Each structure stands twice: as C-alpha cells, then as structure tokens.
Amino acid sequence: MKEMLxxxxxxxxxxxxxxxxxxxxVFLGSFVLIxxxxxxxxxxxxxxWSSIIFLPFWGLVYLLIRLAREKVVAPRLGTVHFGEHRxxxxxxxxxxxxxxxxxxxxxxxxxxxxxxRITESGTAPMPGxxxxxxxxxxxxxxxxxxxxxxxxxxxxxxxxxxxxxxxxEWLYQNHGAAHxxxxxxxxxxxGLMILAGLVMFARFVMVHPAExxxxxxx
Amino acid sequence: xDEFNPQDGVNLLANLDPVIHAPARLMILTYLYVVxxxxxxxxxNLTGLTWGNLATHLSRLEEAxxxxxxxxxxxxxxxxxxxxxxxxxxxxxAYKDTMKKVLDDLPE
Numbered sequence: 604m605k606e607m608l609x610x611x612x613x614x615x616x617x618x619x620x621x622x623x624x625x626x627x628x629v630f631l632g633s634f635v636l637i638x639x640x641x642x643x644x645x646x647x648x649x650x651x652w653s654s655i656i657f658l659p660f661w662g663l664v665y666l667l668i669r670l671a672r673e674k675v676v677a678p679r680l681g682t683v684h685f686g687e688h689r690x691x692x693x694x695x696x697x698x699x700x701x702x703x704x705x706x707x708x709x710x711x712x713x714x715x716x717x718x719x720r721i722t723e724s725g726t727a728p729m730p731g732x733x734x735x736x737x738x739x740x741x742x743x744x745x746x747x748x749x750x751x752x753x754x755x756x757x758x759x760x761x762x763x764x765x766x767x768x769x770x771x772e773w774l775y776q777n778h779g780a781a782h783x784x785x786x787x788x789x790x791x792x793x794g795l796m797i798l799a800g801l802v803m804f805a806r807f808v809m810v811h812p813a814e815x816x817x818x819x820x821x
Numbered sequence: 822x823d824e825f826n827p828q829d830g831v832n833l834l835a836n837l838d839p840v841i842h843a844p845a846r847l848m849i850l851t852y853l854y855v856v857x858x859x860x861x862x863x864x865x866n867l868t869g870l871t872w873g874n875l876a877t878h879l880s881r882l883e884e885a886x887x888x889x890x891x892x893x894x895x896x897x898x899x900x901x902x903x904x905x906x907x908x909x910x911x912x913x914x915a916y917k918d919t920m921k922k923v924l925d926d927l928p929e
Binding site for chain 1: 851852854855856857858859860861862863864865866867895898900
C-alpha cells in the first residue's frame, strides 16, 4: 500500500508480475546452451549443422513454455493487457534488440571467418581481447535489455555470460579446456539460468495454488 | 479568521471523491489506470485482496461508473475482464491532481 501513489511503480509491478514465473529464465538459459553444446558437436556435424540442430530444440522448449504458461501460469496469475506506455517500451525493446542481434551476427561471422581455425589438435586460440570483447558485448546487450524491459535479473545474466566468455578462454589457455572452455563456462551459466528459472517456477506454483477462479460470480 | 474557501489547500480534502478515497479502491484504480485491462485473478494477485473483498470494492466502483466488468470465457472457463472507464480515468486524474495539490501545499 505504501507504493500506491507511484503510478510508475504500479506499472512496473504489473509488468514484473508477468515475469515472476521463471519461464523466461528457462527460455534464455536454453538459448545460452548453444554456446556450450554447439562447439562439442562441431567436429562431427560441422559448424553450420551444429548450430542449426538447435532450432528444433528451441522450438520444443518454446512449445513447452507456452503450454506451461497456458495451463499452469495463466489460471494462477490471471491475464493482463498492458497499457500504452508498456506497449511502447516493448516496441522500442524489440527494435533495439533486432539491431543489437544483427550487429552481433555480423560481428560473429566476421570474427569466425577471420580467427576460427580448426586444427588437428582442436581450435586455435582466439586473439587476445576477443573473448573479453564478446563478454563485454554480452554484458552490454543484456544490460540494455534489462534497462528497456525493467527486468533486473537480466543485469545479473549479462554479468554471468560476460564472465563466462572470459573464464572459458582463461580455462582454455591455462588449463587446456576444450573449445575455448565454452562448454564448461557457458554450460555452467546456462545451467544456472535454467535452474534459477525452475526454482522460480516451482516457487510460483507453490505461492499461487490452483483454484477454480476466474469470474465474479464465484 | 480567513474565510472558508473550498479551493484552498487542505480544504480541498473535503472535495475528494469518497468512492476513490478508500485505500483498497484507490489501489485497484491505480493498477487499472496503468493497464488496458486485467482479469479478476490478476488483480487479486496484485492487490493481495481476498476474493470477496475485491468483489465488494469492484461492485462499488462499477456502480459509480468508474470501471466496466466484462464477463467472457477463456476456453470453457468464465473470466471477468476489468477495464477503467473514461469517467473512471477522469475521476482518478482529478483525485490525483487534488491530492498532489494538497500534499504539495503542506509545509515540511
């Protein structure tokens, strides 16, 4: 009740209530898995197919999340249609993220073409600073998304993924971890994100028990 | 002694809309003001009000013409969609402006 007179806080609270089920975290974590698993598959499937193989996996995760949202979350949380302010923010977020991802894609293709050389003993070390740059880019991308969406957990995930890139390369150069250490570092990061999402989902289900409710007549 | 002027500072409090001024209804209208629509379950989760309590306040707001309750179906389940009416938006805005004026006029 003490926050009642702040309309901005109320609006933010409405939006954040829709993110409290943890399903977004699971979805993002499943995206990050590609950094951990694709390098392991690239030897046998090639770089292209080792990434493409994730499309049906993401499709399956997306379908499961939609199903969970429809059957588990919506009856417990209810539904909301956001106001004009939030819709404008979401549109701005979509445009910015399309631009950020296009830049990331082009930068990734250029970096891959110039630096990635698969040798007999594995992949060659990336030039100094490239891992840090990738980490910084992830941190910035996620921080931007966190700011535009009012979704503070994304700051944490940005730091996690930024660190994963640097730690992976460090593991590769100092301890001989395979594939620039990405399977270990990004696997751990993706695992943490998915775990956090699942814990939040379990908590959400416990806090909002299923009841027959939905209209004012009982 | 100064003459009573209902448009002056704290005296404005006497003009506050009693339908909106109840804390629970103020909270409900605050949420409805910032969204396009919500269903009953979502509003109940947001406000923390009980089923019956929320229903009572919503009825009061509906009687005043401040909200519209649309009964629909989500699949086979009945669903109550709540929307702030134009009159509700105007009344809330007036309430907000009055409160702001009164509170801004108070000395530290």
